[in-house]
Amino acid sequence: MYWEKYSHDEIKKTIFDGLKNNASYDNHMILGLPGTYLDREAFYDDAPFLKDAPFLSALIANPNHIGCHTLSSPDPNDEFKGTQAIEIDLIKLCAEQIFEGEKDAQDGYVAPGGTEANIQALWIYRNYFIREQNAKIEEIALVYSEDSHYSMPKGSNVLSIQPIILKVDENKRTILQNEFEEKILDAKKRGIKHFIIVLNLSTTMFGSVDEIAPITNFLKANNIDFKLHIDGAFGGFIYPFTNPNNEFNFKNKDITSITIDGHKMLQSPYGTGVFLIRKGYMKYVCTDEAQYVPGKDYTLCGSRSGANAISVWMILRVHGSSGWKVKMLSLVDKTSRLCSKLNELKIEYFRNPYVNIVAIKSKHVPKKIAEKYHLVADSYEQEPKWYKIVMMPHVKQGEIDSLLNDLATFAS
Numbered sequence: 001m002y003w004e005k006y007s008h009d010e011i012k013k014t015i016f017d018g019l020k021n022n023a024s025y026d027n028h029m030i031l032g033l034p035g036t037y038l039d040r041e042a043f044y045d046d047a048p049f050l051k052d053a054p055f056l057s058a059l060i061a062n063p064n065h066i067g068c069h070t071l072s073s074p075d076p077n078d079e080f081k082g083t084q085a086i087e088i089d090l091i092k093l094c095a096e097q098i099f100e101g102e103k104d105a106q107d108g109y110v111a112p113g114g115t116e117a118n119i120q121a122l123w124i125y126r127n128y129f130i131r132e133q134n135a136k137i138e139e140i141a142l143v144y145s146e147d148s149h150y151s152m153p154k155g156s157n158v159l160s161i162q163p164i165i166l167k168v169d170e171n172k173r174t175i176l177q178n179e180f181e182e183k184i185l186d187a188k189k190r191g192i193k194h195f196i197i198v199l200n201l202s203t204t205m206f207g208s209v210d211e212i213a214p215i216t217n218f219l220k221a222n223n224i225d226f227k228l229h230i231d232g233a234f235g236g237f238i239y240p241f242t243n244p245n246n247e248f249n250f251k252n253k254d255i256t257s258i259t260i261d262g263h264k265m266l267q268s269p270y271g272t273g274v275f276l277i278r279k280g281y282m283k284y285v286c287t288d289e290a291q292y293v294p295g296k297d298y299t300l301c302g303s304r305s306g307a308n309a310i311s312v313w314m315i316l317r318v319h320g321s322s323g324w325k326v327k328m329l330s331l332v333d334k335t336s337r338l339c340s341k342l343n344e345l346k347i348e349y350f351r352n353p354y355v356n357i358v359a360i361k362s363k364h365v366p367k368k369i370a371e372k373y374h375l376v377a378d379s380y381e382q383e384p385k386w387y388k389i390v391m392m393p394h395v396k397q398g399e400i401d402s403l404l405n406d407l408a409t410f411a412s
């Protein structure tokens with residue numbers, strides 16, 4: 001896992017060169033595109049600081065990255081080929097360096113968020129089963145745990161795929177293997193022949209990480225047709241750097257696609273989910289009717305912000321792989337220190353040791369403390385069972401100490 005750290009000058013040059021290689025609304029006769037720069041009455045394009053602000057310059061230039069550009073080299077006639085090349089470099093970096101894929105063996109794009117990236121995977125696999133296995137839609141099921149992100153029931157609803165929701169252990173947050181096996185075998189008896197499996201690389205509420213091998217070993221032992229998607233929206237930019245034995249990557253042949261979110265650990269703008277998938281699968285969601293789009297479209301959202309893709313690339317290149325690993329390890333270390341204090345106070349909590357989320361049982365946290373520190377509950381519709389803390393870079397040690405003091409006072 002290695003990628004080079006770039007200096008600010010190198011980053012500026014790459015981005016400004018990319019913008020120069022895009023078509024210019026000022027210098028080219030562009031009459032057919034339903035887009036232009038950001039409104040110049042509201043967003044000044046001649047501010048002197050922009051020469052040192054490549055991301056803001058890209059925002060104002062407003063390149064549209066519609067489509068999936070890893071499927072082929074940027075079209076030389078595409079108006080935004082310059083910045084699309086930066087997104088291609090980003091996808092390669094994520095797929096090949098962070099998730100250990102083979103060279104040029106993955107496709108992907110920067111989606112408006114992890115929700116779309118997850119639904120993109122479900123959409124692809126539903127169509128794959130229908131086209132390649134002659135499946136009827138009622139023969140396809142979506143399997144995920146009760147701790148999974150709400151994009152799973154949303155995707156199930158949108159795509160008319162029936163859900164199979166798995167229970168987890170209340171304290172360990174692990175999928176109950178026996179129930180999983182019973183539900184899969186029962187589904188087969190009911191006529192389900194194809195399964196879309198989603199496992200979590202850090203759940204949103206608990207930071208829990210699902211085990212891959214028990215799930216896939218059972219499916220393969222019983223000759224069950226499945227595709228496996230990893231929802232790493234939260235954990236994708238931290239877990240591979242903090243767990244030296246990480247198995248959530250493309251070296252695992254059972255994994256076909258992965259979601260990661262830039263706007264969580266990476267601190268990029270909202271709207272920077274990243275979808276990664278092995279080559280050969282994007283074709284199942286090609287919108288052939290988008291013939292006015294160079295290369296057609298393969299995404300749910302269609303038009304996408306090129307500037308947002310650039311922001312993710314910038315952050316990874318500013319740190320380099322070594323710098324990013326140091327940053328993630330420091331967050332895990334701060335989280336471990338918090339957990340040590342919780343142990344001293346005999347406060348019950350759940351925490352994966354490679355992730356910066358701590359979920360505390362609600363009996364230890366009165367509502368006024370949860371509100372004071374903006375802790376997030378597992379439910380706002382019923383009495384919460386858990387409150388979570390996320391150790392993000394903005395969290396100061398003094399704030400953690402203050403929380404611990406309040407929790408100690410309540411416990412006494």
